[in-house]
Amino acid sequence: MRPISKAIRIQTERTNEGEHATPLFLTSSFCFDNAEDMRAAFADETDDNIYSRFSNPNSQEFVDKMCALEGAESGYATASGMSAVFASFMALLKKGDHLIACKSIFGSTHTIISKYLPKYGIEYTYVDAAKPEEWEASIQANTKMIYLETPTNPGLDIIDLSIVGSLAQKHKLILNVDNCFATPIAQRPIEYGAHLVTHSATKWIDGQGRVLGGVIVGRRDLIKEIYLFCRSSGPALSPFNAWVLSKSLETLDVRMERHAANALYIAQKLENHAKINWLKYPFLNSHPSYNVAIKQMNNGGGIVCFELKGGIESGRKFLDGLKMLSLTANLGDTRSIASHPASTTHAKLSEEERLATNITGGLIRISVGLEHKDDILNDILTALEFC
Numbered sequence: 047m048r049p050i051s052k053a054i055r056i057q058t059e060r061t062n063e064g065e066h067a068t069p070l071f072l073t074s075s076f077c078f079d080n081a082e083d084m085r086a087a088f089a090d091e092t093d094d095n096i097y098s099r100f101s102n103p104n105s106q107e108f109v110d111k112m113c114a115l116e117g118a119e120s121g122y123a124t125a126s127g128m129s130a131v132f133a134s135f136m137a138l139l140k141k142g143d144h145l146i147a148c149k150s151i152f153g154s155t156h157t158i159i160s161k162y163l164p165k166y167g168i169e170y171t172y173v174d175a176a177k178p179e180e181w182e183a184s185i186q187a188n189t190k191m192i193y194l195e196t197p198t199n200p201g202l203d204i205i206d207l208s209i210v211g212s213l214a215q216k217h218k219l220i221l222n223v224d225n226c227f228a229t230p231i232a233q234r235p236i237e238y239g240a241h242l243v244t245h246s247a248t249k250w251i252d253g254q255g256r257v258l259g260g261v262i263v264g265r266r267d268l269i270k271e272i273y274l275f276c277r278s279s280g281p282a283l284s285p286f287n288a289w290v291l292s293k294s295l296e297t298l299d300v301r302m303e304r305h306a307a308n309a310l311y312i313a314q315k316l317e318n319h320a321k322i323n324w325l326k327y328p329f330l331n332s333h334p335s336y337n338v339a340i341k342q343m344n345n346g347g348g349i350v351c352f353e354l355k356g357g358i359e360s361g362r363k364f365l366d367g368l369k370m371l372s373l374t375a376n377l378g379d380t381r382s383i384a385s386h387p388a389s390t391t392h393a394k395l396s397e398e399e400r401l402a403t404n405i406t407g408g409l410i411r412i413s414v415g416l417e418h419k420d421d422i423l424n425d426i427l428t429a430l431e432f433c
C-alpha cells in the first residue's frame with residue numbers, strides 16, 4: 047500500500063465488537079492476566095501497553111500512520127508541537143553540545159533555543175535560512191544537531207533539504223526538521239537525509255482547529271531516546287486527541303491538495319495588487335527559492351504571506367476590513383485565517399528585532415482554508431480597500 051492508503055487503512059486491531067472505526071481507548075492503564083505477563087511488559091520483553099503516559103492504542107495508531115506518511119521507522123506522539131520540539135532537544139542534547147538552527151523559526155522554538163537550552167549548558171548558533179551553503183562554517187567540534195523549518199513560519203523561507211542533508215551526513219550530525227508547514231503530503235524530509243521530523247499536529251494534521259498535538263518520527267535509536275525521556279517526563283498525547291488526529295490523517299491528502307490549490311490561486315490573484323509591496327508563496331516563480339521549492343515539495347502548502355505598503359497601521363485596517371476570514375492565533379484550518387504578526391505574536395519585539403527576522407509592520411499571513419477560492423479572494427480584496 048502507498049503511504050496515503052496506509053494513512054487511511056492502518057488501524058488498531060479490532061476488538062470482539064467488530065467495530066469499523068477505531069474505538070477510543072480512554073484509559074490511563076492496562077490490565078495483565080498474571081504476574082509473569084506484567085513482569086515481561088515492564089522488562090520491555092513485550093510491546094504490551096502498560097500506562098498511557100508510555101503508550102496507548104490511539105496514540106500508537108496515529109504514530110504508525112505518521113511513520114507511513116513520513117517514511118520513518120518509529121515515532122512518539124506528544125501533547126503539543128512544542129512538547130515534541132522540546133523532547134527532541136532534551137533527549138538528545140547534553141551540557142556542552144552545540145545546536146545549529148535556522149534564524150527564522152517559530153516563536154516558542156526560538157524561546158526554547160535561546161532562553162532554556164543555555165540554562166542546561168547547550169550552545170546554539172543561528173544561521174541564515176536562505177544560505178544553507180554557508181552553514182558548514184558554523185559547525186563546531188561539539189555540534190550535535192541541526193534544527194530547521196522549511197517553509198519557515200511566518201516568513202515562508204525555503205531551505206534546501208538536500209544541501210543540509212548532505213552536510214548532516216558529512217559531519218555526522220542529527221538533522222531534525224519541523225515539517226509542520228509542508229506536511230508529509232508536500233514534503234518528506236527523511237528522503238533528503240533528515241533523521242527526525244517533528245510536527246505540530248495542531249495545524250494541518252488536525253486541520254479543523256479542534257485539538258493540540260505533536261509528533262516526532264524518525265530513526266529508531268533516536269526515537270527510543272526520545273521515548274524514554276517522554277515516558278519519564280510526561281508530555282504524552284491524550285488518547286482522545288490521538289483518536290481525532292488519526293481520523294484527520296485519513297483526509298490529509300485531499301485536504302492539502304485543495305488548501306494548496308486555493309493558496310496558489312489567491313497568491314496569483316494578489317501578487318501584483320496595488321496595496322501590496324511583495325507577496326510570497328513557495329510555488330510562485332517570484333519566490334526567491336522557487337527552484338528549491340518545486341524540487342523538494344509536491345505543492346506549495348496553504349500559507350501565503352504579503353507585505354502591505356502602508357505598514358503597521360494598514361495591517362490593523364486590513365484585519366478590521368475582513369468579514370469572513372477569522373482573526374485567530376492558529377493556522378491550518380478548514381476556515382481561512384488572517385494574522386498580523388507585528389501587532390500580535392511579534393508585538394513585544396523592538397522594531398530592530400522584528401526586522402532581523404523579516405517581520406515588517408505590514409506583514410500579513412493568510413492560512414488559506416477550504417472555502418470557495420473566490421469567497422476567500424473577495425474577502426481579502428475588500429479588506430485591502432481599507433488599507
Ligand SMILES: *Cc1c(COP(=O)(O)O)cnc(C)c1O
Pocket residue numbers: 126127128129152154155195199224226227245246247248249258259260
Ligand atoms: C504551531 C507551531 C509549532 C508549535 O506547535 P503547538 O502544537 O502549538 O505546540 C511548532 N512549529 C511550527 C512551525 C508551528 O507552526
